[in-house]
């Protein structure tokens with residue numbers, strides 16, 4: 001059985017943290033909140049513990065994991081920072097850590113090959129979630145943690161979503177409510193260049209090209225290299241897919257509903273002027289940003305809405321396009337992947 005421990009009162013929070021640390025010390029896996037999505041964590045330096053992550057998620061071993069550090073001082077424990085990029089790296093971690101930015105760096109031998117899927121690089125970040133920070137500090141070891149969903153499925157942004165994905169497969173879920181960002185961290189690689197460094201975005205996320213441009217020339221690696229397994233092997237085209245077929249409609253006029261089929265709409269704001277509301281007799285319409293029509297609100301609700309629409313058992317989920325700036329870049333990337341079922 002999977003225990004779900006609450007954290008909404010101080011004594012309960014301490015109990016949950018202590019139990020998580022105890023299990024992690026025993027080489028078990030634990031689902032923990034981060035500021036992006038819930039992660040399934042294990043001691044990153046213990047290959048046998050890390051193997052349990054792959055097992056619980058049914059994740060193929062070619063898909064490497066992110067290593068979470070307790071603080072930026074721990075980079076040198078797991079990575080060899082090339083001198084050419086060290087000044088830029090230092091500035092970037094000062095600005096973005098703790099927070100939703102993951103950086104690819106050459107790995108040190110102490111990191112098991114299972115964590116990096118045999119790649120010469122390791123993905124590192126420092127989470128800002130206070131519960132996560134307590135656990136990682138209590139353990140005193142880096143934590144490998146992918147999103148706490150089954151492989152290829154929708155990332156969880158609540159403890160109940162983790163439960164829906166992994167119930168019975170893990171001992172503990174620490175429930176700390178909703179995730180602050182709702183989308184997985186931005187993954188980058190810093191490449192030496194003159195006069196500017198290159199900042200290659202391997203996975204778009206909460207830290208946007210706009211945020212990154214002060215540190216180098218930003219390149220959107222995703223679009224071009226996504227299908228080449230080398231860039232971010234987990235960035236498979238079919239990722240983030242709900243079980244229900246999903247179609248991203250770039251324009252409302254492209255939709256011709258089929259007789260007798262049931263459709264649900266993922267709408268940005270549910271506004272008639274966008275032309276999507278009247279296309280058919282929707283089984284359900286869910287809005288990403290009903291409150292203020294802003295991308296960060298949409299991001300927080302994104303996986304929740306996708307998960308809810310997936311449960312309806314409709315024939316197809318239709319998604320309205322989002323503005324492709326800020327966090328809209330990451331959501332459009334995920335919608336494109338979800339709509340391409342390969």
Ligand code: TXA
Pocket residue numbers: 034036037038039040063064065066100102104116119121122123145146147148183184185186187202230231232233234235
């Ligand atoms: O926000 C996040 O990043 C969440 C929370 C839990 O920290 N974690 C997360 O992990 O999204 P995961 O495993 O679901 O996605 C990590 C991505 C995968 O697509 C993986 O292929 C890529 O990071 N990755 C990890 N190590 C890599 C490496 N050395 N080179 C290229 N891509 C790597």
Ligand code: MG
Pocket residue numbers: 146147155
């Ligand atoms: Mg994931």
